[in-house]
Amino acid sequence: xKLLIALLLPTLAHAFxxxxxxxxxxxxxxxxxxVGINPTPCANVDLNEITGMIGEAVDEFWNKVxxxxxxxxxGGSYQTGDDDFWNGELCLIGxxxxxxxIPGVSDIVITCNQNATNFTAGSLLAxxxxxxxxxxxxQGAVVIINDTSTTFDELSRDKKVAVIAHEIGHAIGLGHSxxxxxxxxxxxxxxxxxxxxxxxxxxxxxxxxQLDVFGAGCFLGSIAASSDDDSNGPGSFxxxxxxxxxxALFLRRPVKKSNATSSLA
Amino acid sequence: MTLYRSFTLWxxxxxxxxxxxxxxDSFTQQFxxxxxxxxxxxxxxxxIQVDDQGTTDKFAINPMLGFSLxxxxxxxxxxxxxxxxxxxxxxxxxxxxxxxxxxxxxxWRATDILRLRVGTSFMINNIRGQxxxxxxxxxxxxxxxxxxxESRTSINNTLDLxxxxxxxxxxxxxxxxxxxxxxxxxxxxxxxxxLTYYYDMGK
Numbered sequence: 001x002k003l004l005i006a007l008l009l010p011t012l013a014h015a016f017x018x019x020x021x022x023x024x025x026x027x028x029x030x031x032x033x034x035v036g037i038n039p040t041p042c043a044n045v046d047l048n049e050i051t052g053m054i055g056e057a058v059d060e061f062w063n064k065v066x067x068x069x070x071x072x073x074x075g076g077s078y079q080t081g082d083d084d085f086w087n088g089e090l091c092l093i094g095x096x097x098x099x100x101x102i103p104g105v106s107d108i109v110i111t112c113n114q115n116a117t118n119f120t121a122g123s124l125l126a127x128x129x130x131x132x133x134x135x136x137x138x139q140g141a142v143v144i145i146n147d148t149s150t151t152f153d154e155l156s157r158d159k160k161v162a163v164i165a166h167e168i169g170h171a172i173g174l175g176h177s178x179x180x181x182x183x184x185x186x187x188x189x190x191x192x193x194x195x196x197x198x199x200x201x202x203x204x205x206x207x208x209x210q211l212d213v214f215g216a217g218c219f220l221g222s223i224a225a226s227s228d229d230d231s232n233g234p235g236s237f238x239x240x241x242x243x244x245x246x247x248a249l250f251l252r253r254p255v256k257k258s259n260a261t262s263s264l265a
Numbered sequence: 266m267t268l269y270r271s272f273t274l275w276x277x278x279x280x281x282x283x284x285x286x287x288x289x290d291s292f293t294q295q296f297x298x299x300x301x302x303x304x305x306x307x308x309x310x311x312x313i314q315v316d317d318q319g320t321t322d323k324f325a326i327n328p329m330l331g332f333s334l335x336x337x338x339x340x341x342x343x344x345x346x347x348x349x350x351x352x353x354x355x356x357x358x359x360x361x362x363x364x365x366x367x368x369x370x371x372x373w374r375a376t377d378i379l380r381l382r383v384g385t386s387f388m389i390n391n392i393r394g395q396x397x398x399x400x401x402x403x404x405x406x407x408x409x410x411x412x413x414x415e416s417r418t419s420i421n422n423t424l425d426l427x428x429x430x431x432x433x434x435x436x437x438x439x440x441x442x443x444x445x446x447x448x449x450x451x452x453x454x455x456x457x458x459x460l461t462y463y464y465d466m467g468k
Contacts, residue, residue, distance in 0.1 A: 015356035017399065017410035059450060064312065066444035066451045067390055067419040121405035175410030176401045180317040186402045191319030194312055201362065205392045208419035215445025215452065 016184065016202030017175035020133060025173045025206040027137040032075025033058060033168060036111030042147045045112040050145070050164065051077060053157070054110070057165040061183060062172070065200050066215065070172060070207040078109055108171040110164065113144035122149040125163050125188070128170035141171035155188070162192040174202045295337050296466050302331040304438075304459030306351050306364070312453055327364075328352045329457060335372070343372040345384075349457075358412050359395035364388065366442075370425065382427035386442055391418045421445075429461075436461040 035051045058072035113119070118127065124146050132139040143164070145152050155163065162183065169184050177184040182196035195203075306327040313322045331349030338344050351364035370384030396414030400407045427440035438459040445451035 015358055015360035015394070015412065017401065017412060019410060021398065021411045023411075023413060023415060063450055064453070066448075066453050067388075067421055124404050127404075176403065176408075178401060181314045183314075185317075186404055189317035191317070192314070193319035194314045194321055196314045200309070200313065201360075201392055204390065204419050205394075205413055205417050208390075208392075208417045209421060211387075211420040211422065212445070213422040214424060215448030 014178040014198065016177050016182070016198040016205070018173055018202075018206075019128075019170055019175040020131065020173065022133075022136055023173070023206065024131065024133045024136050024138050026070070029069045029207065030071045030073060031108060031172070032073050033108045033110065033171075034075040035077045036109045036142075037077045037079050038111065042112035042145075043114065044150045044153045045145050045147050046153070047077075047112060049160075050110060053161045053164055056161045057168060060161070061165040061195050061199075062168060062203060065195065065203050066212065067200070067204040067209055068207045069209040069212070070203060072108075072168065072172075075107065078111075108141045108143065108168060110143040110145065110167070112147035114147045116148055118144060119146045119148050122146070123151060125152045125155070126167050128167050131171065131173070138171075138173060143167040143171055158192065159188050163188065165192075169199065169202075172203070173206050174199070177202075296334060297337050297343065298335040298463040298465055300333040300335065300345070300347070300436075300461045300463050302329070302333065302347075302349060302438075302459045302461050304329045304331075304349075304457050306455060306457045308455045309444075309453040310456060327354065329366075329459070331366070331459075333368075333370075333461075335463075338371075341374045343374070345370045345372055345382075358399065359397065360413060361393055363391040363393075365391075368425065370427070372429075378431045380429040380431065380436075382425070382429060382438075382440065384425045384427075386423045386425055388421040388423055388442065388444075389418060390421070391416060393417070423455075434463050434465070436463065 033054050035047055035054065037047055041047075055074045058074065062068075062070065062072050118129075126143060126145045129142045129144065131141045145163075152160065152163065166183055174184055176186050177196070177198040179185060179196055179198050180189055182198040183192065184196075184199055184202065305325070306329050307322065307325045308327070309322075311321045311323055314320065315322045329349050329351045331347060333345050333347035336344045336346075345368075347366075347368040347370065349366040349368065351366070354362045366386050366388055368384055368386040370382040373381045373383075375381050392413070393416035394413030397412045398409050399412065401410050421444055423442040423444050424446050425440060425442050427438055429436050429438040438457075438461060440457045440459065442455040442457075444453045444455070
């Protein structure tokens, strides 16, 4: 009996988590991922190489989930002030410093960092600074790659891509998973080929698509796509109902008479 | 609430169809069968990593129950509205997933034992959590992470292709569900294996 119940009610070992208590996420469904270029080259990180990896990190992982509306894009680069900033102090050359000046709305910025206060251990590869949040929306996020040691630089290209994709996961609102199969697992695993179930569930929870018809986008406009709160799926019933009714009417057979006695012949 | 609404929609949908068929005064001649399904769903074939070695999932056991109606359009064509429910998947920390599939298939009788299906589904995927937090490894120590506290639902429309082998009142079906048909970078294919019992309404 227990086996039957176990078969009928499969249990996920662990679940995804969020990096903030309110389930904050980007308001826009299109988010740019940019590289912050410093005037002083990074000591141990090749930012040009990072630039070439962003497309892979978003296309091979986060942009592959059809149940998520989030669309990450390679947004090019920012020119940043220095590479020795502390939380929230990343700033544009000639611009004011202090959160949330940069990144702007809907931007994730990836750059190198040499501030030992950020990297309490040399083994840390990268980290995402606490997201800038207003209300329930993430305004922007900064990912910093450890430039205090050569740990990141010594990774293979595939693992660097996975590290960047992991940090982008934090930037969009996800926390860690206890599953080694998940990209959001806290450590680098021997091989990373795609997202794990936890990652897919997490990005679907944060950015649920609202009636995506064959991937053509949201139906009847962007229903709830820019809403601050789509818990319980507001807007999902009526579009669904309308499509169902249209289908029903389309497929409905014409009414036939039950016999031919009314024939004029 | 969304699942309830979706179910209401499906009932409305079938009721409209039933009304149409009833008007022909040949209700039982058109409503041929009621099908009861038991199966398993594999989501996103070959696209979900399942270990730390890069292995991806090609088959999964996600039990699924459902039922359908079959309405005869012509002797070789049937129309089958269907509803399937993938049983809730629970996580230890209060997160659960529910997937409801509201489906429509056109069925073509290829031979006496083989039927081919083309149709579409609304995949209504609900994820909910009970909130709270947990301390997890963060590389250089532990940090507090948060368990989702809301119920959120995604709805995808899929193109479905399937084949069904008939054995008396039973059938075995292989059914695919193509997500994001028009967007190649997001396109994923799920599939289900289903055993169906057909009750003949003409009996």
